[in-house]
Amino acid sequence: MNIQNIQTALEQLPIPQSMRTLGSEKAIDSVAERSDGLYIKLQFGFPVNHIRQALTEQIQTALNPLTNGAPLHIDIGLSVATHKVQPGVNTIKGxxxxxxxxxxxxxxxxxxxxxxxxxxxxxxxxxxxxxxxxxxxxxxxxxxxxxxxxxxxxxxxxxxxxxxxxxxxxxxxxxxxxxxxxxxxxxxxxxxxxxxxxxxxxxxxxxxxxxxxxxxxxxxxxxxxxxxxxxxxxxxxxxxxxxxxxxxxxxxxxxxxxxxxxxxxxxxxxxxxxxxxxxxxxxxxxxxxxxxxxxxxxxxxxxxxxxxxxxxxxxxxxxxxxxxxxxxxxxxxxxxxxxxxxxxxxxxxxxxxxxxxxx
Incomplete structure (x- = not known):
């Protein structure tokens, strides 16, 4: 199993219902091969529960030829950042x-x-x-x-x-x-x-x-x-x-x-x-x-x-x-x-x- 090829394939995958890819969003946190399969951890800067199933199915379809049928373990996380506001105004705790x-x-x-x-x-x-x-x-x-x-x-x-x-x-x-x-x-x-x-x-x-x-x-x-x-x-x-x-x-x-x-x-x-x-x-x-x-x-x-x-x-x-x-x-x-x-x-x-x- 070639991890670099898997990483490249993941980066090119489109995010459902968007004009984005996993690579453009820097969403791939880690890819690791273990004895019980391939572990993929994704981290998004916006919520994706509504497309979770479609995204998971896309990953499975794209990686199946590269993993020789090894089980996939996909972890999808969320980490929303604080973004810029109007000048001179401080953000609020929490x-x-x-x-x-x-x-x-x-x-x-x-x-x-x-x-x-x-x-x-x-x-x-x-x-x-x-x-x-x-x-x-x-x-x-x-x-x-x-x-x-x-x-x-x-x-x-x-x-x-x-x-x-x-x-x-x-x-x-x-x-x-x-x-x-x-x-x-x-x-x-x-x-x-x-x-x-x-x-x-x-x-x-x-x-x-x-x-x-x-x-x-x-x-x-x-x-x-x-x-x-x-x-x-x-x-x-x-x-x-x-x-x-x-x-x-x-x-x-x-x-x-x-x-x-x-x-x-x-x-x-x-x-x-x-x-x-x-x-x-x-x-x-x-x-x-x-x-x-x-x-x-x-x-x-x-x-x-x-x-x-x-x-x-x-x-x-x-x-x-x-x-x-x-x-x-x-x-x-x-x-x-x-x-x-x-x-x-x-x-x-x-x-x-x-x-x-x-x-």
Missing amino acids: VKNIIAIASGKGGVGKSTTTANLAVAMANMGARVGVLDADLYGPSQPTMLGVAQSKPEQQDKKLIPIIAEGGIQVMSIGFLVDTEQAVVWRGPMLSQALQQLLFQSQWDDVDYLFIDLPPGTGDIQLTLSQKVPVTGSVVVTTPQDIALIDARKAVDMFQKVNIPIFGVLENMSVHICSQCGHAEAIFGSDGGKNLAENLGVPLLGQLPLSLPVREAMDNGSAVQMQASQPAVAEIYTQAAWQIAQAIADKGKDFSSRFPKIVVE
């Missing part, structure tokens, strides 16, 4: 990468998108968190099924609630009466966001999704100036009026040097639950055209779906994705594109630099 989910206006499904992207990323094998920054209308506790929970405190830090799928959740909805109006001005909102983020004891989160309120106001400004954001996703419907506001969100991120990973178009079509007829109630391809004009990916086009709406109201996003594979696949592919885009960014090494103290 959080590697932050993705801001934004829209220019309300009612386009931004919170639904945040919850389902988090579930999809967790299903792909990542450690995931959700910060509900929509302080006027916190909905993540309900959508992720933890509305009745209260975070504990430890060493003056809040311990995020663990939702199904291992998702760490923090929201103002845990701390205030959600039936009472939040009548806070901008500075109070900004302070609350920073406290929720910086005073929470995040536990080794690979990707933290921040569900932003609609618009481009104080919360968004605080996010761009104080919070280390790896990148953003803009959610819109195909409707012209939603696209006008979505462009404002895009413009805001561009002005504060936060990259946009893509546009996700929600409510693309309505599919009748009785007859299956599909109708573009809000117009066609608005999000797609916006993404093309911006030169960013269209992460997906999601239907207006009764099971999704029911799951968000019932706090059963995990079960919904398990029972609705077509919808789950759209969210998975969107999360997959986001994870790859993050992996392509430069790494952040600021935590390795010693702090200089002048006495």
